[in-house]
Amino acid sequence: MITAERKPLEELIEYIKPFKRILLLGCNECVTVCAAGGRKEVGLLASGLQMAMLKNGSNIEIRQHTLERQCDPEYVEELVPMIDSADAVMSMACGCGVQQVAMRFKDKPVFPAVNTTFMGASERQGVWAERCQGCGNCLLGLTGGICPIARCAKQLMNGPCGGSTGGKCEISNDVDCAWQLIWDRLKALGLQDRYLDIIPAKDWRSGGGSGPRKIIREDLAE
């Protein structure tokens, strides 16, 4: 899932200062699941902005709406009837959602209300951790199902650096050493010798190294 966090209120206020009527959008997918931009957060932010703006002496009008999935044009179409009554749009969806809306309504300023952070998994209620960087060429098969690209601070593909201590990464005790995890897994699976193969330098084209990526399924694409 894509995870995100709400931007600080001040930043958001700066965005919308010039406007009177705001359309505040949520998305019922990832940002709902990571409690960053679902219906509930939209409601909270609307109240927050309302009050904060009031303190700045301006009384704005905020309309709330949450789309099923903001990164699909069909859903974005839902906004057509309400878009004209707004001077600006603020979206709590991930970057994709924000852009989708911006692309659809060329004459409307569209602002992000969240910082899209990473592709993560939820460790437990209220805790999400980075697990994938979408490098486009998955190594997990070689690394015991644990990704050194997303989870090693140095993206080392051939083993732990000298900073690995007590299973933790040198950058912080809260971060597990990905390679410790990988090694433990490999041992558990009896695949220790996997480690000896040198993983060659990565071809980053698949990882965005050669510009924006695209997937086309001929059979589906029109």
Next chain:
Amino acid sequence: MQNSNTIETQNNKVLVVGGGLGGIRTALDLAEADKDVVLVDKDFTIGGLMTQLDRTFPTNNCDLCTIAPHLSESNRQEHIELMTMTSVENVAGEKGNFSVTLKTKPRFINLDKCTACGECFKQFPEFVRFSPGLDHRAPTCMRYPQATPQAFSIDLDKCTDVKALVDVCPAGAINPDDMPIIREIKCAAIVLSPGASLFDPTPLDYLGYATLPDVVTSLEYERILSASGPTSGKLVCPSNGRQPKKVAWIQCIGSRGLQKGAGAYCSNACCMFALKEAIVTKERFQEDIETTIFYMDMRTFGKDYELYLNRAINEYGVRFLRSRPHSILQKDGEDDLTMTYTMDDSTKQFEEKFDMVVLSTGFKTSDESRLLAAKMGVELNSDFFPVTVGLNPVVTSKPGVYVAGTFESPKDIPETMVQASAAACMAGADLPKYDKKPAEESEGVRERDISLEEPKVGVFICDCGENIGGVIDVEKLVEHAAKLPYVAIAKAEGHGCSRLSMANIRQTIEEEQLNRVVIGGCSPRTHLTKFQDLLGKAGLNKYLVEIANIRDQATWVHSGKPDEATAKAKDLIKMAVGSAVKAQPLTDQSLPMNKNVLVVGGGVTGMTTALQLAEQGFQIYLAEKSDKLGGLAKQLIKTLEGDDVQAFVGDLITKVQNHPKIQIFTRAMIVDHSGMPGMFKTGMQSGPQMFYRQLEHGVTILATGALSNRPALYLLDQSAAVRTQLETQKYIHDNPQAVKNWENVVMIQCVGSRTAENPNCSRICCQNAIKNALAILEINPEVRIFVLYRDMRTYGFQEEYYQKARSKGVIFVRYDVDSPPSVKAAGAQVDVTYFDVILGMKITVTADNLSLSTGMIADIDSTEELAMIFKLPRTNDGYFLEDHVKLRPVDMSVPGFFVAGTAHSPKLIRESVTQANAVAARAQTMLAREIINLGAASARVDSNLCAACLICVRACPFDVPFINADGYSEIDPAKCHGCGVCVAECPAKAIQLMQFEDDRILAQVEQLFERINA
């Protein structure tokens, strides 16, 4: 009610004497099982002793909140006729057909009219009693706010000016001509639970209770801690009002035959009582206070009670002194008290100073209840407690008369509740079978469909006499209310809850075709149901009413400031209207009741329950894991009291096997489970071929028992001379000759119990040791028996057998958990070496027999598997965990599940039998219904909004929500407890809690601030 002697003819009811917690439980269980009850209590209100407690062990919960629902519940039950200030005059007749003469003292107040407004009490406190009856040292105008009945009583003898008194009542409820009422009722069975009184330490001058104000009884200390007590919860020394720095508890006051006039028995609850008081005290004052408990044996034998003791020691630093206090006195010129005492391991006398000393006074039967027993023809034992028959502690020598609670024997609340239910079961069985009256809904009015109507609100404002009317101008309030949006009509309604007003309101609703109702009055907690019923009768969905609590929240608390009170009352009504407008009709969740019962476990407990319920005509499936019935009891020969267990079990098995309504499955294994309370489906494999079949049943009873523990300690299974108590018993029975030749016998207590691995007490072992010791002495009076113990936990009447064993020369030696005895093989014998605290040296005994009190452990494997299949909670040591330790000791948290016997915790047979009967009674409260009403306050998911994020699944305290096959969160209304946590956490706002929908809550907020924004 006028003062004529009304003669009753029907005998299809049960008389319950005593309105304490036990009596209420008995009455509720019977009533919920559609049986009629007359509940009499000599006091002005029901509730008994528990209403005087501050908090209760082991949960340290506040009792007011736990008991209150029960009380009002008992008031509502149409099956219960409540008679307070009433006592039994005379009893005639036999089981199935008693006639009892009851005498009700005049209250001088008409219960139908009194609204407990308190006017009379304000004017004439000296002779108006509002639920009084507290001990002399803890006077307070109110015993507890939820008193039932909510009414005053008057001591007319003290009254000087009757006229003035009568005039003061706005409701005209005072009736000076009220007379005693003599009434004769017929009933089929009688349950006695008048409770017991507490030992009075006044005569024991060396304790100084009579002379020293800072020496108090544990109940008085409780009152001092209690928020509704005389000091409103401030802990102070009665003498000087200062907060004590050092408090001491002295155990066994009036118990174990220690003092003049003390009972020979152990009072059972005092140890936990003192522990609780010490812990609560520590919780509140931590380092500022020192707590010490002077005791002989800490008797924490109840379920998880040992953990409570360990917490007191390790977490709260309560100090424990195994000692015998000698005297308490106050030296001249000193405020504090000086206690002298001796420790059990030395003869030296110690002195120590305390600010307060609490006497843990035990239970004692009151003269009244002895009198009652005499009237009933119930035989009493030497301690003046009823003699109970065979292995069933609620059955007295008089057929048709049953006992429960502390009247039967000293006990704590959970055991009282269990016995109360058991008594309900026995008494209910004596009732003649009669056709059930038609269910309520048939007489209820058909509900009006308001789905297409604009909200049309009627506001009815009570003046509640002076309570509201005396502070604010109700008419002004009515005017204001009339102007509110959607309000069609607003009226003043005097005493809204009086019969008259209720009729008016109903009429207005019908005439004006109102579709929402707002009551401006008192607390919804006490009155919502009342008005909901009213709406039902008026043809409106009962959830369309809202109450503005303008009495408790405005006039009562702002009486000094009428303007503010008025302004606030206006706001509250505005908020209530706002909420009412958004209210939608709701239907209570209900299911058809399947009346079959699945009993898991074919031991004494399971069989007893099965038999009771089968007798009531329900189909029973009895599933036993092993290939035969009987369980652990098959290995027992006699009880401590000398009952023949084998005969008992054998008889039980025959009865069960021959009962047409009981279907037995042996070698049964539960494999799957689904459905909801009242309509379960459980899959089971049974028989040699493990044949699978699915059973449909409405109730599940867990009586899976426990295992006898067998730790590899002290050469058990290595030396022939070492046996468990269970084996010892059998050995004595089978080889009396061998026993005759024994010279030394040693018994070690707490083997495999109260240890790090198994922290709890096994409860049964101490009396087992005594039982076997006495049996051995019967055969061989010469033998020397050493019992090595940590605490002798012979609670209740067992204490007397303990004393007997001592007097017969059994040597009891205490050992410390850190220096346990050691055992070495010595040929056919064993050498047992222990450290004698008193002699201060190691001693070795060469024993012909070493009996290990190994106690019980949970049948972890079965309980774990069943807990998984049925989704039930367990304790850490693997016993099933009941829903509420105190108030629902045999109900599981999942409705429709009950637990009894040693599957609940270690127990003696009689205790298991009691629980078995209790469960039968609890089960009948469900089985009696045709449908199961689950109420309406449950969370509902809008699948169109749900993002299946799992947050509700993780947030629910009861693991109810799950993501269903369609990929949306689903919440089973039958399982939902209605707390609304999931609603508050749902990031998609996809969940709403019925009755507390967000738009209703927000409407209240918006209404409140309307004025400001306008």
Next chain:
Amino acid sequence: MKTESRLEKVLAAGHLAVTSECGPPRGTNFDEVVRKSKYLEGIVDAVNVTDNQTAMVRMSSLAASIIIKQQGLNPLFQVTCRDRNRLAMQADILGAYAFGIDTMLCLSGDHTKFGDHPMAMNVHDIDSIQMIQMVKDMRDKGLFQGGADIKGPPKMFIGAAANPFADPFELRVMRLAKKIAAGADFIQTQCIFNVDKFEKWMEGVREKGLHKKCYILAGVTPCKSLGAARYMANRVPGMDVPQEIVDRMASVPKEKQAEEGLTICVETIERLKKIEGVAGFHIMAIEWEEKVEEICERAGLLPRPQV
């Protein structure tokens, strides 16, 4: 001989090699580099020139290496994966070799978190092992990693780092094997204070015969003060400073601590000499270059052999 590197010659001739390091200045001062390098002239076989060490911006290791080369010493050109992608690395290597720099060390590099630009991006286009492979192919196959021919391939004597003290310990020998398989000619280890643990690691190394496949230079560091010892013990990730070393530093008065530090260092070298497979020493006297000579003197590593 794979290269012209003096370090390789010394090692090949079976002498105990000595390297030390010289951190480039955090500024443009040419003379500073010269000054520092002078301390090491004739004392060591190669001078490690660090690459933005501990992620603090310094004069580029390439430039500093060139300066040192011009002083007649043999720079050991360090390159980390942190700051450059593979293009930049290969470009620098070509440049270095053009200036006659023929010895290098391939490192992952400390994380930017520890330096003065924590906000900077960590490049890590490739990791240290992949870099070794890359440099080896440049040298032996004469190919850029992209596959194109190099006109005049750089003949680099390839070094790598190893930390016997980091976790998981059992991986440490295997990781070394991996580096050797990738093409490492010599290894410089993390500073050794815990000789027992190092010895344990070397056992593993010998079992796999790795000490025969490449030269292992044992890293040592003189503690300047008790504070320094404590700092390394507690703050530096992957460092293993036993308590007794710290205690020993603490046992002497402040003014004598530096002296004690040197003594410990020399004793360590003496112990390490006895360990089979140790081909030399890498003396890291951070900001204390002037003492390297004394250490070598006392450890009997002088004079340096002529090769």
Next chain:
Amino acid sequence: MEKFEPVIVAFCCHYCAYTAADMAGSLRLPYPSNIKIIRVPCSGKVDAQHIVTAFEKGADGVFVAGCLEGDCHFKSGNARAARRVEFVKKYLEEIGIESERLEMVNMSAGMGHRFAQVATEITQKIRNLGPSPVRTTMAQ
């Protein structure tokens, strides 16, 4: 401007806090009339949105009252409520509303005195803080 009287919303759980309020009533314990109670089944039901909306509409103070710690009738609702209150406090600061205007309190059903005391203390505190910035600007 006449003397400022704050409006304070009290979300009270049915089993404890609301009962305690009733008890304050039956014991006739006076407390400021500024307190307006909204009954909820459990303090865990109180949504961050409810609290924020109360301030948005003009509340000068809000408190959420649940059972004593460990005594929640729904196991852990009061603990969740406490965490949520902390979360909203931070948000209020962001918005520019003093977080002291929001409190979480615990009490048992028996504690009529405590309810009255809490109500009085909080009201006094809010009086000292003055009207909520939202309300003042709304007034203009």
